[in-house]
Amino acid sequence: MKNITKFLNIAYIIAIGSISLISCGGVPEENKASASTENVFSVAEVLEMVSKENDVTRTLYTKAIVGKGKTQGMKFDEDWRKDDVEAGPLPALFLRGVATSIKKSPVPLGLYLGSDFPVNAANKFVGKQAVLFEKIKEDQEPQFFYDEEQELHTAMFADVAGADACVTCHNNHKQSPKTDWKLGDVMGATTWQYPKDSLSYKETVAVLNSYAKGTVDIYMEYLDEIKAFEKSEKPVIGDKWPVEGNYLPTAEVFLDSVKKLSSYETMKHLVTMN
Amino acid sequence: MFKVGSLRKRQFIGGIAGVIIGFSVFYFLTLESAGEYVSIGPMNTGHQELSCVACHADARGNLMQQIQSNISYAVGSREEGVDFGTEDVTVDNCLQCHDRPNDRHPNYRFSEPRFKEAVKKIDARTCITCHSEHHEERVSVTSIDYCINCHQDLVVENDPLDISHKDLITKEEWFTCIQCHDFHGNHKYEVPTKLKDTIPMKVIQAYFAGGEDPFGTDKKYIGLSQSEWLEQLNNK
Numbered sequence: 076m077k078n079i080t081k082f083l084n085i086a087y088i089i090a091i092g093s094i095s096l097i098s099c100g101g102v103p104e105e106n107k108a109s110a111s112t113e114n115v116f117s118v119a120e121v122l123e124m125v126s127k128e129n130d131v132t133r134t135l136y137t138k139a140i141v142g143k144g145k146t147q148g149m150k151f152d153e154d155w156r157k158d159d160v161e162a163g164p165l166p167a168l169f170l171r172g173v174a175t176s177i178k179k180s181p182v183p184l185g186l187y188l189g190s191d192f193p194v195n196a197a198n199k200f201v202g203k204q205a206v207l208f209e210k211i212k213e214d215q216e217p218q219f220f221y222d223e224e225q226e227l228h229t230a231m232f233a234d235v236a237g238a239d240a241c242v243t244c245h246n247n248h249k250q251s252p253k254t255d256w257k258l259g260d261v262m263g264a265t266t267w268q269y270p271k272d273s274l275s276y277k278e279t280v281a282v283l284n285s286y287a288k289g290t291v292d293i294y295m296e297y298l299d300e301i302k303a304f305e306k307s308e309k310p311v312i313g314d315k316w317p318v319e320g321n322y323l324p325t326a327e328v329f330l331d332s333v334k335k336l337s338s339y340e341t342m343k344h345l346v347t348m349n
Numbered sequence: 350m351f352k353v354g355s356l357r358k359r360q361f362i363g364g365i366a367g368v369i370i371g372f373s374v375f376y377f378l379t380l381e382s383a384g385e386y387v388s389i390g391p392m393n394t395g396h397q398e399l400s401c402v403a404c405h406a407d408a409r410g411n412l413m414q415q416i417q418s419n420i421s422y423a424v425g426s427r428e429e430g431v432d433f434g435t436e437d438v439t440v441d442n443c444l445q446c447h448d449r450p451n452d453r454h455p456n457y458r459f460s461e462p463r464f465k466e467a468v469k470k471i472d473a474r475t476c477i478t479c480h481s482e483h484h485e486e487r488v489s490v491t492s493i494d495y496c497i498n499c500h501q502d503l504v505v506e507n508d509p510l511d512i513s514h515k516d517l518i519t520k521e522e523w524f525t526c527i528q529c530h531d532f533h534g535n536h537k538y539e540v541p542t543k544l545k546d547t548i549p550m551k552v553i554q555a556y557f558a559g560g561e562d563p564f565g566t567d568k569k570y571i572g573l574s575q576s577e578w579l580e581q582l583n584n585k
Contacts, residue, residue, distance in 0.1 A: 156451045158569075178457040179444065187461040196502060201463045222462050229462065250506060266461060296450070 114273035119219055121279050122230040122267045125184070125286050126217075129170070129265060131337040132290055134237045135329075137166045142240040143317035149310065153195075155300065161307040163297045166241070167198075170265075172293025173286065182285040183270050185227070188234065190263030192253035194245060204266060207231055212261045227268040234263040287330060294326045390483035394559040399575055404442045404482070443476045445581070446573040453534035467498040479532075488557035494523035509542045527553055536564035 141151050144163070152162035164172060167188055174186040189200045191208060200208050207218040208231065215233045222229045236242050242256045256262060274282070301309055301323075308321065315322035324332070392399065440456050458464075459473040471490070472478045481489040505514045517525055528547035529540055541547055548563045556563055573581065 175450070175455065175457065179448070185457070185460055187458070189461075189463070196504060197499075202465065204461075204463050224465060225460065225462075268460070 114271075114275050114278075116274045116276075116279050118228045118269050118272050118274065119217075119230060121274050121282055122228075122269065123217065123232075124279070125282055126230070126232040126265060126267060128283065128286055128333070128337045129173075129186075130232075130235075130237070132173075132286075132333050133166060133170060133234075135333055135336065136169050137240050138238045139316055139318065139332075140323070140329075141166060142238055144310075144323070145240075147310070147317050147321050148308070149317065149321075149323075150307070155297075161300075161304045163300065164293065165244075167195075169293055169297075172296060173289035176289035176292040177285045180285040180288065182281050184282055184285060185266075185268035187266045188263060189266065190234075192251070193263070194248050194251045196250075198263070200264075204231065204264075208264050211264050215261060222268065225268070227270055228272055230267045231264045232267070233261045234265055236260045236262050287333070290333065291326045291330055294329055298323070298326065391485040393480065393482055393484060394487040395572060396482070403446075403575055403578060404438045406436055406442070438477065438482070440475045440477075443480075446578050447476075447570070449533065449535060449570045451534060451569060454532060464499070470498045471495040485559060486557065487559050491554060491557055493527045493553070496526045497521075497523045500526070511543045524550065531564045535568050535570055536562075537567040537569060538565045 140163070145151070150162035151165050152160050153165055153168065154160045155162045155164045155168065170186070170188050177184050177186060189198045189204065189208075191200055191205065193199050203220065207220065210216075211218055211231060211233050215235070217233075218231045220229050221227075236256055236258050239258065241262060242258055242260075245251050245256050245262065246254045269282070271278075298312060301312070310317070310321045310323045312323050312325055314324060314328050316324055454473060456474050456476065459468055464473075468474060479488055479490045501518065503514055503518060508514055510517075525544070525547060528550065531538075552560075552563045555561070
């Protein structure tokens with residue numbers, strides 16, 4: 076008796092099993108040809124585009140927020156996240172915030188900032204990056220290489236002192252190993268990594284969007300930090316900039332300005348290539 | 350193994366294989382204690398309340414679809430197989446509950462090429478290197494002198510220690526670091542400045558094994574509970 080029930084059970088399971096196997100069509104295959112239309116950009120082109128966005132964002136943040144904000148009494152500090160420090164992120168930490176946000180997105184893009192004379196010893200280039208940085212300092216041209224170990228296409232771009240604030244802050248920083256930076260100097264380089272050698276239009280837009288979202292994320296973190304200020308005067312957050320007084324733009328206003336400043340170059344690329 | 354062109358035969362064998370696999374999976378899943386049965390060991394500190402899906406996310410498609418896809422793959426009518434059952438657990442799984450913006454060793458920073466050599470010794474790019482799951486512990490790498498791989502050139506301005514960092518490093522006292530510093534910087538506590546006030550190594554080892562936290566209980570971030578995690582997923 077027991078055996079028969081067991082047999083019936085098994086037969087039943089086999090029947091159901093085979094029916095379901097036949098009736099459902101399997102996981103849709105990610106067909107390489109149909110899922111993405113042709114790859115239109117090389118990884119070098121895309122990294123160049125996103126690094127231009129980065130230059131604009133970084134300069135805008137440094138000049139309009141940090142530079143002008145300081146004249147209004149706003150503070151920016153390497154320990155800005157600590158509870159007892161009421162300050163905003165330094166430009167380098169703003170960039171690291173963007174990089175962290177990108178890492179959390181589904182876009183497989185890596186972003187780092189380093190130098191040969193870093194304020195923070197942990198940012199010092201070694202190995203391959205140090206060698207290529209020497210070349211970048213000579214002609215400010217980007218350098219590309221393939222990171223065999225991690226199988227990532229890698230690009231390095233000059234990080235130039237584009238605002239007075241860059242120079243004065245680094246020269247006056249007590250941990251800076253170099254104190255004679257000048258406007259226009261190559262102070263360091265950004266390093267970017269991406270796994271594929273070419274990208275579709277959609278993937279390219281995703282890369283650019285993840286950078287923009289990173290900007291908004293870290294900027295919002297800064298605004299959240301301000302909400303928790305107890306001792307310092309809080310700037311008014313709206314559509315005005317620090318140049319006009321104790322104001323800060325909202326994340327939308329900030330991103331809008333970045334887009335206006337950078338869109339021409341990027342759009343030109345996206346439109347003419349397609 | 351199969352003769353090229355004998356499509357019929359391949360389909361037949363595929364069908365049989367499907368039935369057998371389908372059957373075994375069904376039978377297995379209906380076992381009452383399947384969860385326990387598959388698990389490879391007791392959960393780590395703090396994870397006792399989590400269910401398997403919190404880290405072992407379902408791979409794409411439902412189980413039957415996966416089975417069929419893999420059979421098609423096996424008999425050659427499909428270019429790629431799919432992950433069976435679950436996907437590999439990665440750092441992304443951990444960060445869904447342990448995202449700590451102030452982590453002083455954020456895993457992603459170590460993907461930069463210049464950490465190449467360090468990462469060969471201690472792969473700080475992923476949590477699982479130091480917190481392998483299913484071992485009823487807190488920290489798995491007990492030999493805690495790996496700070497040497499990245500902090501060899503450390504210079505501390507106005508060093509407050511009675512024996513300076515420089516001297517500690519020259520004397521290769523790499524085991525002392527963790528006796529003063531927590532790794533992630535998530536604890537709010539006074540870092541000692543005298544070697545005699547350091548946390549004894551035995552206490553550190555007990556902490557790694559799942560014991561009391563010698564850096565104190567005042568933390569900046571606590572992991573999301575399962576219900577908080579689900580809520581966060583639903584809000585996405």
